[in-house]
Amino acid sequence: MPGPDDGVGEVALIRIVAVKFLQAVPVILIISILAFLLLSLLPGDPALIIAGEQASPAAVEQVRRQLGLDRSFLEQLGIWLFNLAQGNFGSSLVLNQSVLSAVAERLPVTLSLAALSISFTIPVGVLLGSVAAYFRRTWIDSAVMTVALLGVSIPAFWIAILGVILFSVQLGWVPSSGFAPISQGVGPWFASLALPALILSLFQIGFLARMTRSAMLDVLGQDYIRTARAKGLSEWRTVGKHALRNALILIITATGILLSAAIGGSVIIEQVFALPGIGRMVVQAILARDYPLVQGTMLILGFTFVMINLIVDILYTLADPRVRHD
Amino acid sequence: MSWNVARRGIAVALALGLAVSLGPVGSARAQTPKKGGTLVYASVSGPGTLDPYMASSAVELEVINNIFEGLVTLDNANATRPMLATKATASTDFKTYSFELRKGVKFHNGQEMTSADVKASFERYKRISPNAKNLDAVDRFETPDPYSFVIVLKEPNVVLLDVIKSPIYPLMILPASQKDKPARDIEVIGTGPFKLGEWVKDSHLTITRFDDYTADTSVPGRDGYGGRKTVYLDGVRYRFMPEATTRIAALQNGEAQMISSVPSELAARVTSRKDLAIREVFPTLGSYVIVNSQKGLTANVLIRQAIAAAINVDDIIEGAGGINKRNPWMSFPGTPYFLGDTAPTPWYDIKSPARAKELLKQAGYKGEKIVIETNSNYQWMRSTMLIVAEQLKEAGMTVDVQVTDWTTNASHMQQGTGDWNLSTTAFGPDHILGPQQWRPVLYTFPHIVGNEILDKAYAEFFAAPTLEARRASWLTIQKEVLGGGYLVKIADTGRLTGYAKKLQGQNDYAGILQLWDLWLD
Numbered sequence: 001m002p003g004p005d006d007g008v009g010e011v012a013l014i015r016i017v018a019v020k021f022l023q024a025v026p027v028i029l030i031i032s033i034l035a036f037l038l039l040s041l042l043p044g045d046p047a048l049i050i051a052g053e054q055a056s057p058a059a060v061e062q063v064r065r066q067l068g069l070d071r072s073f074l075e076q077l078g079i080w081l082f083n084l085a086q087g088n089f090g091s092s093l094v095l096n097q098s099v100l101s102a103v104a105e106r107l108p109v110t111l112s113l114a115a116l117s118i119s120f121t122i123p124v125g126v127l128l129g130s131v132a133a134y135f136r137r138t139w140i141d142s143a144v145m146t147v148a149l150l151g152v153s154i155p156a157f158w159i160a161i162l163g164v165i166l167f168s169v170q171l172g173w174v175p176s177s178g179f180a181p182i183s184q185g186v187g188p189w190f191a192s193l194a195l196p197a198l199i200l201s202l203f204q205i206g207f208l209a210r211m212t213r214s215a216m217l218d219v220l221g222q223d224y225i226r227t228a229r230a231k232g233l234s235e236w237r238t239v240g241k242h243a244l245r246n247a248l249i250l251i252i253t254a255t256g257i258l259l260s261a262a263i264g265g266s267v268i269i270e271q272v273f274a275l276p277g278i279g280r281m282v283v284q285a286i287l288a289r290d291y292p293l294v295q296g297t298m299l300i301l302g303f304t305f306v307m308i309n310l311i312v313d314i315l316y317t318l319a320d321p322r323v324r325h326d
Numbered sequence: 327m328s329w330n331v332a333r334r335g336i337a338v339a340l341a342l343g344l345a346v347s348l349g350p351v352g353s354a355r356a357q358t359p360k361k362g363g364t365l366v367y368a369s370v371s372g373p374g375t376l377d378p379y380m381a382s383s384a385v386e387l388e389v390i391n392n393i394f395e396g397l398v399t400l401d402n403a404n405a406t407r408p409m410l411a412t413k414a415t416a417s418t419d420f421k422t423y424s425f426e427l428r429k430g431v432k433f434h435n436g437q438e439m440t441s442a443d444v445k446a447s448f449e450r451y452k453r454i455s456p457n458a459k460n461l462d463a464v465d466r467f468e469t470p471d472p473y474s475f476v477i478v479l480k481e482p483n484v485v486l487l488d489v490i491k492s493p494i495y496p497l498m499i500l501p502a503s504q505k506d507k508p509a510r511d512i513e514v515i516g517t518g519p520f521k522l523g524e525w526v527k528d529s530h531l532t533i534t535r536f537d538d539y540t541a542d543t544s545v546p547g548r549d550g551y552g553g554r555k556t557v558y559l560d561g562v563r564y565r566f567m568p569e570a571t572t573r574i575a576a577l578q579n580g581e582a583q584m585i586s587s588v589p590s591e592l593a594a595r596v597t598s599r600k601d602l603a604i605r606e607v608f609p610t611l612g613s614y615v616i617v618n619s620q621k622g623l624t625a626n627v628l629i630r631q632a633i634a635a636a637i638n639v640d641d642i643i644e645g646a647g648g649i650n651k652r653n654p655w656m657s658f659p660g661t662p663y664f665l666g667d668t669a670p671t672p673w674y675d676i677k678s679p680a681r682a683k684e685l686l687k688q689a690g691y692k693g694e695k696i697v698i699e700t701n702s703n704y705q706w707m708r709s710t711m712l713i714v715a716e717q718l719k720e721a722g723m724t725v726d727v728q729v730t731d732w733t734t735n736a737s738h739m740q741q742g743t744g745d746w747n748l749s750t751t752a753f754g755p756d757h758i759l760g761p762q763q764w765r766p767v768l769y770t771f772p773h774i775v776g777n778e779i780l781d782k783a784y785a786e787f788f789a790a791p792t793l794e795a796r797r798a799s800w801l802t803i804q805k806e807v808l809g810g811g812y813l814v815k816i817a818d819t820g821r822l823t824g825y826a827k828k829l830q831g832q833n834d835y836a837g838i839l840q841l842w843d844l845w846l847d
Contacts, residue, residue: 044733048740050374050510052382052495055456056766057741063456066509094374095527096510106528161571169578176575177567179529274567276528284371284528287703289733 013317020313024306031302032084035295036077045069046093046289067093080295089299090292094285099296102281109179109277112189113269114262116197121204121258126244126251128205129212133220134239136213144209151206156265160199160272167195177274196273200265204258211254215247222246248319256312260305357830363846365562365829367839368573368582372527372566375510378498379455387493388586388839389564391551392533393434394498394516397425397444397475398491401550402835404661404758406487409542409552410439410499410517411475420482420791427473431540433501434521441469446502448477454509457495459766484791485762492763493551493838494755519557519842533841534561548843550835558831558845574824577602583829583846588822590648596824603827608649608820609658611752613706615714615814616739620773623696624747628689630811633696633748634673636682636721637714642816645713646706649820656757656764656804658818662793663760663800670801671808674815682721693724699746703732707750710816714748742773752819761787761800768803772812779806 047064048055055063064070071079083090089099132144168176174195180188219225220243228238267279278297285293373386378394381387398414401407408414411425431439445467452458463483468476477486490497504512514522519539523532535557545553565582567573570589574596576582588596588604596602615637623629643650653659654669696718700711708729715725728746730738738744739751751771756763765784768774780803787799807813825832831844 042734043737043744044731045737045741048737049733050380051456052380055382055740056459057770059456059459060740063509096375097527102527105526161569164572164575169575172579176579176581177572178565178581272569272572274529274565274569274572276526276566280528280568287731287733288374 013314016317017310017314020310024303024310027306028299028303032081032295032299033077035298035302036080036291039289039291039294040073040076042289044289046291049288050093080292084299089296092285092290092293094288094290095293099293102293103278103297103300106276106278106281108181109275110263110266110270110279112179112182113193113197113200113266113275113277114259116190116193117200117204117262118255118259120197120201121208121262122255124201125205125208126212128209129214130216130239130244132209132213133216136217141213145213148206148209151202151204152210153206154202156199156203156268157272159202160196160269163195163199164272177272179275179277193275196269196275200262200269203265204262207261208251208254208258212247212251215250216243219243219246245319249316252312252315252319256308259308263301263304357847359556359558359831359843359845360847361558361845362560365559365584365841365844365846366565366576366582367562367841368565368567368576368585370566370568370573370587372529372531372564376514376522376525377510377512378496378500379451379457380510381496382456382494384838387496389531389533390496390498391493391518391838392520392562392841393514393518393522394496394500395518396490396496396498397427398487399551400491400493400758400837401552404550406491407549407552408544410444412544414487416484416486420484420486421479423477423479423486425475425477427475428540428542429473431517432538433517434515434536435501436538437501439499439501439517440472441475442472443502444475444499445469446505447497447499450500450505450507451497455495455497457492460489460492460762482789484788484796485760488759488762492755492759494763519555520562523561528566530566531564532561533564535559548833548835548840551837551840555842557842559841562841577824577826580826583826585824586821588824590822593822593824601827603825605823605825605832606649606820607823609651609653609757609818610821611754611819612653612656612658612757613646613650613710613752613816613819614750615710615816616749616751616771617812617814618742618747618749618773619812620742620775621697621745621747623691623694626689627810628685629691629696631673631809632682632685632689632691632721632723632811633718634671634808634811634814635676635678635685636717636723637673637675637814637816638677638717639675639816640677641717642710642713646709648706649822650817651819653818654808654815656807656813656815657760657800658757661758661760663797665797665801665804670804671815673809673811677717679717679721682718682723686722691723693722695724695726696747697745698725698727698748699735699738699744700727700729700749701732701735702729707735710750711748714750739771742770750816757818761796761803764803768807768812772807774807774812777806777810 047060047067047069051060051063091098092102095102128144132141135141164176167173174191178192180192182189225238225243228242266277267283270277270280282294282297369385371385373389375381375386376390378390381390395409397409397411398406399409410428410431412428413426415424427441433439448467452461463479463481465478465480468478498516500512501515519536520533521536523534525531541554542552543554547554570592573585574592577585593604596604617624617630617633619625639652654674655664657663698711698715700708711727715727718725735749738746739749753767756767774780783799783802787796790796790799808815828847829844830847
């Protein structure tokens, strides 16, 4: 049955979403201009990359003209923003396809990787953090925190290569690399991503476990936890319902950060596991000075991060009624 | 990171040369070929384009070479042999070249190739290819009948066939319907033994056997890039794996039967398995210190010669790692323009700081800074230039090493921009094809301007009717370029590939990846 202030809560929620969304517009605009400016500061010539190292200067100039790179900086920026306003993100110089279609082709790979990685991270990270907090200052706490420290400290590149040698070459459990789209079946899709997602989640599990432990320690020291115990609630209910739920704010924040980090961290993982995702594409685009592709991808990723933050804000309001009433 | 890994992205990294197997490739010859099966080839990265007229990188040419064919090509000895032509003849004044075309050759779309397609291809090449300058002297193309094609030049060109057989920016024959297509935007239709299947960028590309392929029956077997090609495989799947460890893992667990660029320090992972082997492809590139002759100190020939005199090639070979062999020349041994064992320059690997100091004194050098630019992408380049820096310091030079990324480094070298005096890179097909292929490189990378000896030698080269006369001009060119310290040759280099022994039919002519005549046992 609806409560007396639920209508007010919904209005507040809509207002918060609307304000946050409007706040995101200048952020995205600034990202787009920054993306253009930063790339234009980079030395190096995409025309030379395309024409080939041994092409004559005249041939390189011809390619430059073909690509519109002979125009002035302001002219190029103006054209880019004008096209952007019409939803046209431009075309990749190297891939010979539109930026949107290039991103759309690769986004499912990166999102699949990030989602699978987060699905490993959250239960394991929260569980480890909660256990460490509950058994604080015991050997269990020390053991869990040591594992978490290892997780955030071991270079992903190194552990990924070890993972390939162990799980693919020695044990033969998973393929060494490559991506199977979900249209080929859930089994092949999961097999192609399980190891990369697991490696990606190692850092995140360590991070989330430490955040959860810290949040839980704060909450477990509160008066209402003592009260809950005093009135005879089981430890399971005390920790699982009262403590963990109150620690959720921090965990939700951490999860938002982790999702963004998972997309960012995919650069290395996609490289090692030969996954045709956004991260690998951006690295290649930067090396080739494929300006439109880097700019467009940065903008799309910037928008994605803004949306993740927006969702985190919304989840705050759902998890903590005090936010709605502020 | 090893030499081989470091070289994987070099745009000109063509695999041209002799291949030496470290495993029993030779045993394949006793086997009976089997038809069928799909070969999985794990490559470093995927092609940017399959438009042959724009293609200069190994990863592009590894696909293009199996889909398209040109009028002429390189044979086993790297000399010219016909491919889609049956005969190519030059007039006595070298102003008219006539080609007779093979009859009944089909494109992948089912149409027969005629002289109209050849003419349209040459015209498109002239319009869009970065290599089009080599056809500047063309006055017109003629098609007297469907199987005859004639190139009429405004001035003699004795090496036109060498130009059009180039494996870099290859002049492949496309259907006439592609004539007006913009650069990098063609329909991928060739006459080659394979046709394009699926292409998922950054992931994989497939090619399948072209069952209507019309083989050149003028010889019993394959010959370089030409000859009689037989396709046993149903298809080939290229998988793009940037990391060497992952490629080796794919070979070890059977996901791939052939992999490119195995770093020498990881080769044992392949050779330790009885069912796998390593193949050494050598030489593929020649490595050089590039000296910017238009920049400050290094505009002075004495300073350039001092730099050359100070360099110790053996130290560089040892420090940079990989497969390197000393060769003072700008052509690979065994190619038509290789001139013998005696160095064409007094400076090659004399490792003499004392001589360098004498030259510096003559030049009036007063400790001014020499800027070395290198990059963070290719370890062998960085190692090479760090060693060179120490060698120059030992000879009394003040050196400033600046590290940038490869794209910037390459742009600076090619365009002469930036503050660099010295840098390094490696060149490939020039060492096979000879002086005409070297010409644009010499006038750009070291930025040679107003060198009358070089200009005259090139003029003589292009007018020389015999190979012997052209070789004489080439000697003059090399003496000027290496003796004048514009380029400092380091070594010829190679690379390693890995394969499963069940892949049979590889031969000694490596070249760019050739997938015909291979089978899976």
